[in-house]
Amino acid sequence: MQKFSFFKLLKAGIITVAVMLASSCVSRPPEYEGQALGAIGTGADVYICMPVSGNQSLLKAVLTRFVPEKTADQYLTRTSVLYAGVYYTPAASVRIVSVGSYPAGFSGFLFSQKNGWQKCIAAPLNNHVYYASATADIVLQSKTAFALLGNKNRDTAAFLQRIAEPQMPVVPPRFQTLAETGEADTIAVYIPSGSRTADSLFGLQDIELPIQSAQLYLKKQSGSSAYRASAVFEASNTRAALVLRVLLGAVLKGHFSVQGASVFVENADISETELIQLLQSIMK
Structure with a gap:
């Protein structure tokens, strides 16, 4: 890349x-x-x-x-x-x-x-x-x-x-809603390219993550500079999702759940400084 x-x-x-x-x-x-x-x-x-x-x-x-x-x-x-x-x-x-x-x-x-x-x-x-x-x-x-x-x-x-001639991409429903409404305080990130981007995002370049796509939503916390993050990672199958949950648990702190081939993360806190670094890792 x-x-x-x-x-x-x-x-x-x-x-x-x-x-x-x-x-x-x-x-x-x-x-x-x-x-x-x-x-x-x-x-x-x-x-x-x-x-x-x-x-x-x-x-x-x-x-x-x-x-x-x-x-x-x-x-x-x-x-x-x-x-x-x-x-x-x-x-x-x-x-x-x-x-x-x-x-x-x-x-x-x-x-x-x-x-x-x-x-x-x-x-x-x-x-x-x-x-x-x-x-x-x-x-x-x-x-x-x-x-x-x-x-x-x-x-x-x-x-x-x-x-x-606008050519609309296919994005997840939640991302689409935020793009249309501009919900205050919420940043939406959709990564359809899978593991290539996610590897860099989480600093796991030496591990090939079984990620097909990822969604990340960050909401500013009232009276704080911190953001509360939720995320959805789509794996290729249920077994890959279980492996992915373990790998992500090493770099993300929050409540994890696995439903089929999807890994959900809720209530993960991230500081503003960390978020700036995270965005930089996506955009280079």
């Missing part, structure tokens, strides 16, 4: 969008309305839905690694939900869709050629303008911002086509 740093890729997109959010220009009506998950599309190794409400301190801790605290605050103030799809192959890339209220003017000035941006025309978006750099493609609407982050081999054509 090609390794890459999600946060290095995220840096260019976040800084550009955040600077733009700080400007006081007039928004125009959105030309295209698309479902966030549909714009991310199918085939991602990891899907993430993260509402801003209740998670400001976590997001701020991540963003302020790359932007000033004031800029991070302005971006989070204008954003309600962040969606991300992480792709490891064929080229490492991350698709991000943020929903909120964004100004649309002065894009040409902010995405200037001298700063490494190229103004392009997106034929799939009715000749809508987008901006491309060595590490990112950016499409802006008044209520939605789209970013494709990755190296020069990223598939820009497919990304633009997904915005024009």
